[in-house]
Each structure stands twice: as structure tokens, then as C-alpha cells.
Amino acid sequence: MCAELHNMIAGKPVPGRSTFAKINPVDGSLVANVHEADRGVVDSAVAAARSALDRGWSSRTVNERVGLLRKIADGIDARFEDFVAAEVADTGKPVHLVRELDVARAAMNFRSFADTVAAQGLDSYMTDLSDGGQALNYAVNKPLGVVAIIVPWNLPLLLLTWKVAPALACGNAVVVKPSEETPSTATLLSEVVAEAGVPAGVYNVVHGYGPDSAGELLTGHNEIDGVTFTGESRTGSAIMKAVAPTVKPVSFELGGKNPAIVFDDCDIEKTLDGLQRSIFLNTGQVCLCTERVYIQRSLFDEIADGLVQRAESLRLGRPDGVGVTTGPLISQAHRAKVQSYFELALSEGAKVLTGGGIPDLGKDLADGSWIEPTVWTGLSNTDRVVREEIFGPTAALIPFDTEEEAITLANDTDYGLAAAVWTSNLERGHRVAGQMDVGMAWVNTWFLRDLRSPFGGVGLSGIGREGGRHSLRFYTEPTNVCVQL
Numbered sequence: 001m002c003a004e005l006h007n008m009i010a011g012k013p014v015p016g017r018s019t020f021a022k023i024n025p026v027d028g029s030l031v032a033n034v035h036e037a038d039r040g041v042v043d044s045a046v047a048a049a050r051s052a053l054d055r056g057w058s059s060r061t062v063n064e065r066v067g068l069l070r071k072i073a074d075g076i077d078a079r080f081e082d083f084v085a086a087e088v089a090d091t092g093k094p095v096h097l098v099r100e101l102d103v104a105r106a107a108m109n110f111r112s113f114a115d116t117v118a119a120q121g122l123d124s125y126m127t128d129l130s131d132g133g134q135a136l137n138y139a140v141n142k143p144l145g146v147v148a149i150i151v152p153w154n155l156p157l158l159l160l161t162w163k164v165a166p167a168l169a170c171g172n173a174v175v176v177k178p179s180e181e182t183p184s185t186a187t188l189l190s191e192v193v194a195e196a197g198v199p200a201g202v203y204n205v206v207h208g209y210g211p212d213s214a215g216e217l218l219t220g221h222n223e224i225d226g227v228t229f230t231g232e233s234r235t236g237s238a239i240m241k242a243v244a245p246t247v248k249p250v251s252f253e254l255g256g257k258n259p260a261i262v263f264d265d266c267d268i269e270k271t272l273d274g275l276q277r278s279i280f281l282n283t284g285q286v287c288l289c290t291e292r293v294y295i296q297r298s299l300f301d302e303i304a305d306g307l308v309q310r311a312e313s314l315r316l317g318r319p320d321g322v323g324v325t326t327g328p329l330i331s332q333a334h335r336a337k338v339q340s341y342f343e344l345a346l347s348e349g350a351k352v353l354t355g356g357g358i359p360d361l362g363k364d365l366a367d368g369s370w371i372e373p374t375v376w377t378g379l380s381n382t383d384r385v386v387r388e389e390i391f392g393p394t395a396a397l398i399p400f401d402t403e404e405e406a407i408t409l410a411n412d413t414d415y416g417l418a419a420a421v422w423t424s425n426l427e428r429g430h431r432v433a434g435q436m437d438v439g440m441a442w443v444n445t446w447f448l449r450d451l452r453s454p455f456g457g458v459g460l461s462g463i464g465r466e467g468g469r470h471s472l473r474f475y476t477e478p479t480n481v482c483v484q485l
């Protein structure tokens with residue numbers, strides 16, 4: 001019998017008027033029937049969050065909140081395998097990836113933001129006055145209030161906890177809406193949050209879609225004080241419109257069309273290993289994934305051959321399969337989108353070096369959302385395939401001659417999330433990385449994270465930065481107090 005996933009309000013399961021099916025992308029089987037939140041359910045969730053604030057959650061001491069965050073992290077560790085199973089069922093990712101990346105990072109997110117908020121000081125200035133006297137200015141940090149957290153399906157628990165942890169650390173109450181494709185771990189987290197001793201109503205979950213459903217009901221809600229969103233740039237734009245009438249603060253982590261630049265002085269094996277990871281990790285469904293690879297001409301053929309070998313060495317299969325590196329795309333709908341880029345690439349003159357189709361993995365997996373890792377040459381920056389985010393295991397390889405040309409090509413995009421530079425010349429690495437018009441630039445690595453560093457994007461890739469004290473800034477409203485001494 002498949003699971004029944006309810007909305008979770010003040011720690012209690014709340015049914016919706018209708019349910020929708022969550023399908024396993026590995027084989028098309030049913031994972032869960034999910035209760036969709038209607039307006040009444042969203043209203044109840046927001047009211048529960050408001051009531052938790054009114055009952056004193058936001059005036060708990062920092063030490064108390066830090067203690068609770070650490071207990072949540074311990075609770076995730078204690079139920080580690082439950083989280084792994086839930087995330088694997090929703091996404092079809094390899095089990096080892098979910099263990100090493102998604103669930104491990106969820107616990108780490110709570111610990112890291114506990115440390116950050118514990119170390120937070122006050123912004124203060126001693127002001128000299130014209131009469132020789134002084135005034136003390138200091139800013140008191142207050143929580144935003146009720147925060148809506150809306151997240152996508154690609155790293156469901158990681159991205160959810162990346163926002164829930166700092167929001168709670170700062171004394172907010174939250175209503176979260178996980179993606180309709182990945183409802184399970186957000187629901188499970190409500191049990192851990194309650195077991196940790198967090199008061200009822202501080203963490204609430206509503207399920208459903210975006211437009212005409214829970215997402216839109218939440219962002220348009222008058223009693224929400226801020227919205228933090230990770231997802232597609234187009235959705236960010238719709239949310240901006242929804243919050244405009246009430247001028248709510250937003251933090252947006254959006255899409256990317258991320259470049260890698262490979263210089264001819266790079267360590268070839270390390271670079272190929274890095275590119276394999278940055279193009280194909282999580283079947284290319286990481287916002288930071290490389291989709292454009294600019295390669296210095298003298299090395300072009302060697303890197304292209306190496307990447308084809310690495311793409312073909314990936315092992316697609318069931319999440320618990322021995323040696324499996326790569327899962328399916330999240331859904332049939334997303335696969336149809338990626339396939340449409342396969343067709344577009346051909347019409348734009350691409351040469352397919354490998355992939356470009358749907359793999360035959362046998363009858364058992366025939367109803368899954370499988371796709372072949374794909375590498376193209378023959379495209380240029382004017383092609384749509386090189387300009388639009390695909391969010392699948394694909395890369396377009398494009399040659400360049402000079403450093404200046406590589407920088408121009410990499411920056412020629414409406415997005416600005418991440419970039420990677422591969423070179424043995426560290427002076428050049430610093431120089432080129434610093435000129436990338438992105439939120440995060442890596443040199444000789446990719447997706448190496450320090451959770452205190454600023455994370456976010458420019459252009460279509462987002463608004464604001466999260467991470468460490470940057471997150472605390474979003475989740476608090478400072479009140480400046482000025483005292484004449």
C-alpha cells in the first residue's frame with residue numbers, strides 16, 4: 001500500500017479536499033497520494049505560524065533556539081535512513097548520492113546555522129556629535145515573522161533545510177511548500193522538528209502545485225511577511241508579481257546556464273573528473289551544473305574525447321544498483337522538456353558526440369524518466385541550446401583562443417549563477433574567476449561549499465545571497481536604536 005502524505009499544520013496531519021499522485025521516476029510506480037492544500041488549509045497553516053510567534057517563539061533566547069537546531073540535526077541523524085528512503089523514492093537518485101549529499105547536508109545545515117546565529121553580534125556605531133558628545137547606535141535584530149519557503153525538486157531536503165534552519169535560528173515561524181514532485185522529506189521533517197521540542201506551529205507544511213494551488217495561495221497571502229524561493233527564473237518572476245501589492249521581502253535562488261572555462265594549461269585528468277561531476281551530477285539537475293564548456297582550442301579534441309568516455313562510463317540504473325552513478329530525470333514532463341532540447345540542438349546544427357536519446361534499460365524501467373548523458377559540439381553562443389537552461393545531463397563544447405574571448409563568451413548570458421575555471425596557472429585562475437559575472441566562481445573545483453560563504457546569483461539567477469550571516473540578514477529585520485549619551 002502506498003503512503004498517504006498530509007499537510008502538516010502545528011504538528012498535525014491535515015487532509016486536503018483532493019489528492020494528487022506522486023510518481024517514482026525510476027519505474028513509474030506510485031510513491032504516495034498527496035493531499036493538496038486548498039485556501040482553507042493554507043490559511044490554517046499561516047494562522048498556526050502566526051500563533052506560534054504570538055505564543056513567544058520569537059522571544060526565545062538565542063541559546064534556546066540554537067539548542068533546538070542542534071536537536072533537529074541530531075534527529076535527522078537518528079532517522080538518517082528514513083530520510084534517505086523517502087528522498088530516493090521521490091527522486092530516483094542513487095542511494096549513495098542521497099546519503100553523501102542530500103541528507104548529510106540537511107543535518108549540517110542545522111548545525112551550521114546554529115553556529116552562525118550563536119556567533120552573531122550586533123551592528124553598532126559610536127557616533128561623534130558636533131557638541132563633543134556621543135551617541136550609541138545599535139541595531140536589534142528581530143525576526144521577519146511568518147516566512148513562506150518554496151523549494152524545488154532537485155535537492156529537496158538540502159534546499160529546504162538550507163532555508164528552514166536560518167529562518168528558525170532567527171526566530172521566524174515558517175510555512176513550507178515542497179515541490180509537488182518531492183513531498184516526502186519535508187513531511188518527515190515535521191516529525192523530527194516536533195520531536196526536537198520546537199513548539200507547534202513553528203514549522204508547517206502545505207502540499208500542492210504552484211499556479212492556482214498552494215504555491216500561489218501562499219505567496220499571495222496577506223499574513224506572510226517574507227518569501228524565500230528556490231526554483232526557475234520564470235517562477236521567481238511570477239512570485240515577484242504576487243508579492244508586489246504587499247511589498248514583501250524576497251530572496252530568490254533561481255536558474256543558471258553555467259559556464260566552465262578550460263585552459264590548455266589545466267591538469268587534464270583532474271579537469272575531466274571535475275567536468276564529469278559538474279555536468280552529470282544528479283543527472284544534470286543541480287542549479288550549479290555546467291551546461292556550457294569553453295575549451296582552449298589546442299586542447300579541444302582531447303577534452304571532448306575524454307568527456308565522451310566519461311559520459312559513456314556513467315552507469316544508469318536503480319538507486320540501489322551496484323556501481324550505479326546516475327538516476328532518471330525527475331518526471332516524464334521534465335524529460336519531454338530535455339528531449340525538446342535534443343531536437344532543437346540538431347536543428348541548430350549540433351554534432352552529437354554521445355547520447356541524445358532515451359536509453360533502453362529493460363522492461364522494468366521502461367516507464368521511468370531515463371535519459372542519455374549527452375555531449376554536443378558545433379553550437380555557438382547564439383544558439384538557444386547554449387542560452388537556455390536545460391537542467392539535464394547535457395553540455396555544449398565550444399572552442400576559444402584567448403583568455404579575453406573565454407571571459408566574454410562565459411559572461412554572454414542572461415543568467416549569472418556559477419562558473420568554473422580549470423587552469424594550473426593560479427594567477428590566471430584568480431584573475432578569470434574574479435571577472436565572471438556570477439554569484440559563485442570555482443577554480444579547479446566545483447560545488448565545493450563553505451556554508452558561511454555567500455550563495456546566490458545575478459541577473460536571471462536570483463536576488464540576494466543566502467549562507468552564513470547573509471541568510472541571517474534576510475531572515476531578520478533590524479531596528480536601529482540611537483541613544484544620546
Ligand code: NAD
Binds near residue numbers: 216219236389
Ligand atoms: P519551479 O520554479 O517550477 O518550482 C519550484 C517551486 O515553486 C515548486 O515548489 C513549485 O510548486 C513552486 N511554484 C511553481 N510556480 C509557482 C507560483 N506561480 N507561485 C508559487 N510557487 C510556485 O522549479 P523546479 O522545476 O521545481 O526546479 C528546477 C529549477 O530550480 C531550475 O531552474 C533550477 O536551476 C532552479 N534551482 C535553482 C537553485 C539555486 O540555488 N539558484 C537551486 C535549485 C534549483
Ligand code: 6OD
Binds near residue numbers: 159162287
Ligand atoms: O549548497 C547549497 O547551499 C545550495 N543552495 C545548493 C544549490 C544547488 C542547486 O541545485
